[in-house]
Amino acid sequence: MDHPEVLLIGGRAGAGKTTVGWEVSDRLRAAGTAHAVIEGDCLGQVHPAPAGDPRRSSLTEANLTAVWRNYATLGYRRLIYTNTVSVLADAEGMFVRALGPGVRIVRVLLTxxxxxxxxxxxxxxxxxxxxxxxxxxxxxxxxxxxxxxxDTVRVPTDGRPVPEIAAEILAVTGWSAAPDGAR
Structure with a gap:
């Protein structure tokens, strides 16, 4: 895999982003598929907001870029990223800048x-x-x-078990065990 891939898991507060993201990670780990997980909310969690960056978007991008650089240096190419609005089109540029040109973006909106x-x-x-x-x-x-x-895949979470939701999301990504040892 030459280019990185990112699974964006978005959704309103309480939709299950973090729980589902960790279940997707657990399934990938069990399959031997290398990946990284970033809880996007943590990348800009400061108060007060930096001057000139009231939405903390510049800080979030700088932190994502730094963390991804570390993962990429170790050979990782798949990222699970959870954040409420990460699936919106205006966030796409941040992922291209942070992960590099040619990044494959898969958007999943939990409802x-x-x-x-x-x-x-x-x-x-x-x-x-x-x-x-x-x-x-x-x-x-x-x-x-x-x-x-x-192109955002909407996945309802009401009354559904977390493993079922994660399986549906993994089917969308096409990620599985990497037989060639690629991270």
Whole structure:
């Protein structure tokens, strides 16, 4: 594999991005398929936002570039990247700049109903952020529904087991064990 490949797993808060991303990773690991995982939210998690970068997009890109350079130096060519809006077309340039020209991008948008998201976030957000998370999740759901590019594969997560969702996503990527030892 000459060019890197990135699986972008996007979706509203509570759709299951992180959980599904780790399940995809676990299945690839079991198959002997080399890959890296990056939780995109962690790449720009600073407060306050850097001057001139209120959305932290420049910081996120700089960190993605640095981390990917380390992985690529070791021979890795597949990346699982989870982040709410990573599937949007305006994020594509960041992945081309960070991973290099010719990167193959696979977009998967996880979907979930308001009721499912409320249940998941209520279990996760035990502090003061639940109402803010629910409102932000609903807002991002509308944004993703309206702006996800046509090549984005939508995968519903309501009432489905995580392994089933991961298997569906892996079928979209075409990733499996690398018989030639390629990372």
């Amino acid at each position: 979930a109903t308001d009721a499912t998201v409320h249940g998941r976030l209520s279990a996760r957000e035990i502090g003061s952020g639940l109402d803010r998370e629910l409102a932000g999740s609903a807002r991002k759901s509308r944004l993703l529904d309206d702006q996800a590019p046509p």
